[in-house]
Amino acid sequence: MTSIHIKNGFVVDPAQGIHGDKKDIFIENGKIVKSLTHAEKTIDASGMVVMAGGVDIHSHVAGAKVNVGRNFRPEDKMQSTYEPYHGIRHMAGGTSVPTVFKTAYTYADMGYTTVIEAAMPPLYARHTHEELRDTPILDQAALPMFGNNWFILDYLKRGEIENAAAYTAWLLRATKGYGIKCVNPGGTEAWAWGLNCLSIDDPVPYFDITPKQIVSGLMEVNESLHLPHSLHLHSNNLGNPGNYTTTLDTLKLSEGIKPNNNFNREQVLHHTHIQFHSYGGTTWADFESKGKEVMDYINNNPAVTCDIGFVTLDETTTMTGDGPFEYHLNKLNHLKWANTDVELECGSGIVPYVYSKDVYVCGVQWSIGLEMALLAKDHMRCHLTTDHPNAGPFWRYPRVIKWLMSEKARNDVFASMKNEDKVRDRSTLGSIDRELTLYEIAQMTRAGTAKALGLSSSIGGLAPGMQADVVVYPYNPETDSDPEKIEWAFSHAKYLIKSGEVILNDGELVSNGNKKTYWVDVTTKPNRQVERDIDRTFVKYYTVTKNNYEVTEHEFMKNPCAVKIDAVQ
Amino acid sequence: MNTVTITIKKQPDLYLEADCFTPDALAGKKADEIKELPVFIGKTVEKIGDYFTVSGEAGPTAAETHLIFNGDLTKVKYIGAKMSAGEVVVNGDADMYVGSWMSGGTIIVNGSVGHFAATAMSGGDLTITGNAGNYLGASYRGDWRGMSKGKITVKGDVGSDCATFMTGGEIEIGGNVDVHVMTHADGGKVIIHGNAKSRLGGQASRGELYLFGTVDVMMPGYAQAGETELTVGGTTAVFTIYEGDHGERHPTRKGQPIYAKLYLKK
Numbered sequence: 001m002t003s004i005h006i007k008n009g010f011v012v013d014p015a016q017g018i019h020g021d022k023k024d025i026f027i028e029n030g031k032i033v034k035s036l037t038h039a040e041k042t043i044d045a046s047g048m049v050v051m052a053g054g055v056d057i058h059s060h061v062a063g064a065k066v067n068v069g070r071n072f073r074p075e076d077k078m079q080s081t082y083e084p085y086h087g088i089r090h091m092a093g094g095t096s097v098p099t100v101f102k103t104a105y106t107y108a109d110m111g112y113t114t115v116i117e118a119a120m121p122p123l124y125a126r127h128t129h130e131e132l133r134d135t136p137i138l139d140q141a142a143l144p145m146f147g148n149n150w151f152i153l154d155y156l157k158r159g160e161i162e163n164a165a166a167y168t169a170w171l172l173r174a175t176k177g178y179g180i181k182c183v184n185p186g187g188t189e190a191w192a193w194g195l196n197c198l199s200i201d202d203p204v205p206y207f208d209i210t211p212k213q214i215v216s217g218l219m220e221v222n223e224s225l226h227l228p229h230s231l232h233l234h235s236n237n238l239g240n241p242g243n244y245t246t247t248l249d250t251l252k253l254s255e256g257i258k259p260n261n262n263f264n265r266e267q268v269l270h271h272t273h274i275q276f277h278s279y280g281g282t283t284w285a286d287f288e289s290k291g292k293e294v295m296d297y298i299n300n301n302p303a304v305t306c307d308i309g310f311v312t313l314d315e316t317t318t319m320t321g322d323g324p325f326e327y328h329l330n331k332l333n334h335l336k337w338a339n340t341d342v343e344l345e346c347g348s349g350i351v352p353y354v355y356s357k358d359v360y361v362c363g364v365q366w367s368i369g370l371e372m373a374l375l376a377k378d379h380m381r382c383h384l385t386t387d388h389p390n391a392g393p394f395w396r397y398p399r400v401i402k403w404l405m406s407e408k409a410r411n412d413v414f415a416s417m418k419n420e421d422k423v424r425d426r427s428t429l430g431s432i433d434r435e436l437t438l439y440e441i442a443q444m445t446r447a448g449t450a451k452a453l454g455l456s457s458s459i460g461g462l463a464p465g466m467q468a469d470v471v472v473y474p475y476n477p478e479t480d481s482d483p484e485k486i487e488w489a490f491s492h493a494k495y496l497i498k499s500g501e502v503i504l505n506d507g508e509l510v511s512n513g514n515k516k517t518y519w520v521d522v523t524t525k526p527n528r529q530v531e532r533d534i535d536r537t538f539v540k541y542y543t544v545t546k547n548n549y550e551v552t553e554h555e556f557m558k559n560p561c562a563v564k565i566d567a568v569q
Numbered sequence: 570m571n572t573v574t575i576t577i578k579k580q581p582d583l584y585l586e587a588d589c590f591t592p593d594a595l596a597g598k599k600a601d602e603i604k605e606l607p608v609f610i611g612k613t614v615e616k617i618g619d620y621f622t623v624s625g626e627a628g629p630t631a632a633e634t635h636l637i638f639n640g641d642l643t644k645v646k647y648i649g650a651k652m653s654a655g656e657v658v659v660n661g662d663a664d665m666y667v668g669s670w671m672s673g674g675t676i677i678v679n680g681s682v683g684h685f686a687a688t689a690m691s692g693g694d695l696t697i698t699g700n701a702g703n704y705l706g707a708s709y710r711g712d713w714r715g716m717s718k719g720k721i722t723v724k725g726d727v728g729s730d731c732a733t734f735m736t737g738g739e740i741e742i743g744g745n746v747d748v749h750v751m752t753h754a755d756g757g758k759v760i761i762h763g764n765a766k767s768r769l770g771g772q773a774s775r776g777e778l779y780l781f782g783t784v785d786v787m788m789p790g791y792a793q794a795g796e797t798e799l800t801v802g803g804t805t806a807v808f809t810i811y812e813g814d815h816g817e818r819h820p821t822r823k824g825q826p827i828y829a830k831l832y833l834k835k
Contacts, residue, residue: 072711073711074709074710074711074712075709075710075711075712076711078709078712334818335713336711336713
């Protein structure tokens with residue numbers, strides 16, 4: 001392993017409170033070190049920004065529904081040219097649902113080194129891990145879905161937190177998952193009955209449990225297992241006018257629950273793609289932003305983190321475990337629709353969507369995301385995502401950064417809209433002149449996300465001892481003033497180093513790295529009842545046996561990295 | 570207008586993908602430069618000059634360029650694909666994707682073409698004196714944006730899935746047509762002088778289809794809605810009107826639903 005000296009860059013590192021000072025970074029044996037006596041490689045970062053490798057907390061890049069998206073959108077592959085095999089680059093293609101190779105290369109070009117797959121159906125965990133294994137460069141982890149799981153619904157209905165926790169520990173181990181994801185709690189199960197749960201008090205058919213009980217129960221389970229990440233929630237009523245009340249009701253469930261972990265995580269609830277959950281009005285005609293109301297609550301509650309899910313105004317492929325929502329979306333845009341039911345566990349839907357800047361609803365959705373990010377007071381708790389590919393493809397992050405850092409860039413988009421006045425009228429974005437700093441962008445894209453994931457001791461920062469994930473962007477904060485330069489620089493990283501290995505050298509891919517996959521291995525008290533329940537349910541209801549369900553490290557994973565936790569007490 | 574004549578001299582073993590055979594790509598080029606341009610055969614890249622003789626000189630712009638292709642081109646794909654202006658004449662049969670994604674200009678094929686001709690066409694004129702294969706004037710696989718503008722004339726027969734997802738423009742077919750015409754259409758016009766098989770206008774929400782011959786099986790989603798005398802494609806006749814597809818969602822105008830219409834000659 002080489003030793004590397006990155007000299008003279010403007011270092012932006014919120015993990016250590018460094019605001020763009022000219023500093024040198026030293027790397028040895030895959031870690032950041034204080035100093036080096038001799039560097040085998042020196043990178044001159046003069047006039048460029050140096051940050052830790054990016055950490056994406058919520059993206060859909062592997063697994064069953066991503067592949068359904070690829071399968072049923074041949075036209076998506078035509079919209080950008082396939083790059084042929086070249087040197088160490090595998091053939092790569094696809095636009096809003098790219099191949100695993102294109103996903104990795106593009107994230108690398110943007111300076112990202114860690115990407116979390118945000119929704120893994122447990123039954124399709126093997127498929128998800130196969131795609132993660134084949135994604136080069138990036139360190140990854142996947143969050144299995146719990147919010148509509150029959151075991152969880154049964155245990156939580158009876159208030160059996162300890163059993164739910166034992167089952168959760170088993171499922172994390174069986175699927176090699178990293179944390180608890182919950183999508184439309186109860187609603188996707190209700191969808192199997194042709195129904196949905198639109199408020200936190202709508203009962204789930206048959207199970208007779210409410211989303212409120214599911215969310216509260218999963219938070220308790222999460223803390224009793226001392227997991228590194230908190231409950232990762234996509235709450236009920238996504239994407240509907242007036243849904244912000246459901247969102248506030250859901251966020252309030254975090255009150256009174258205390259974080260309990262050894263990973264320096266301070267939140268008990270991560271609410272994902274909050275932009276889709278901050279809508280006012282009663283119909284699409286009087287649709288408006290309630291981003292301020294929701295962000296005010298989050299600003300005042302340090303136990304909650306969120307990612308935004310910025311609408312990027314592109315054609316994309318929406319895909320979510322929220323089956324009923326996708327059906328509803330298809331009734332709005334009348335394009336293609338695919339639905340998947342995952343026995344006993346969850347479901348999903350997929351619909352192509354065109355966010356057109358000339359459709360006022362799309363324009364308002366665009367402004368809500370930016371409005372919320374600009375109203376946030378603590379960007380360690382407000383993260384940058386596009387819920388890839390739902391609100392837009394991940395390769396638009398550089399453009400989102402440009403919008404966040406430049407009022408002029410935002411006004412240019414407003415001015416290009418057909419319904420500019422109407423869009424401006426429905427949110428407060430037009431009256432906000434705030435421009436985020438590189439420090440705040442680094443909080444939103446690496447330091448904050450790493451902390452929320454419970455990984456802040458090793459990634460998301462540049463302190464000595466941390467994993468050497470470092471990116472150098474060709475952007476000079478002292479002399480560059482054109483917003484277009486921001487977008488260009490954040491999509492053309494000059495150097496990228498992952499675990500001490502040079503991935504991009506002067507913008508050229510020189511290594512596919514040595515990716516690893518995190519998972520959480522929790523030890524709980526032996527629980528005979530849950531063991532028996534699992535065995536019996538597999539025999540009675542599942543179409544596969546338990547042996548064909550579990551993910552084994554040696555068969556399905558590349559460099560598995562188990563986070564071990566003792567939760568026997 | 571300057572003319573370039575391209576004649577095939579050697580048949581490729583595999584199919585030859587020549588996406589540079591358009592006035593847009595050849596404009597401003599002399600014969601010697603054109604011979605050096607790359608074409609794909611499988612995964613190998615070869616030169617136009619290896620397979621074709623080239624003479625003449627292209628005009629300075631696509632609009633001033635006239636291309637003539639001679640010989641058996643049944644192993645050549647993408648002639649006139651993505652062209653925006655100018656003129657292409659093909660003296661012989663051609664393979665797939667003739668005039669696909671074309672947005673302007675004229676193509677005349679004195680012969681027959683393979684599948685996917687005029688895929689997602691958005692303007693211009695395509696005339697085929699022989700037959701056309703499947704997916705004539707259809708959308709790209711999976712896409713919901715089909716032919717939107719322009720005119721296609723086929724003197725002979727047409728294969729299946731013609732005009733899928735059509736939203737505008739016109740297709741006139743002199744001969745017979747195979748199954749699935751104007752599936753999912755949301756506009757546009759198709760005239761069939763010969764016979765049709767079945768599934769005319771399945772799931773169409775708008776658009777007009779005129780049939781002079783017979784149809785083997787009608788779609789169940791269409792209902793009769795009177796008769797009318799019309800002059801279509803130069804012929805005057807009495808047509809029975811059918812409206813549908815009633816299985817599909819329909820836009821409304823002034824509170825009245827708009828339907829796709831099938832005109833069947835009595």
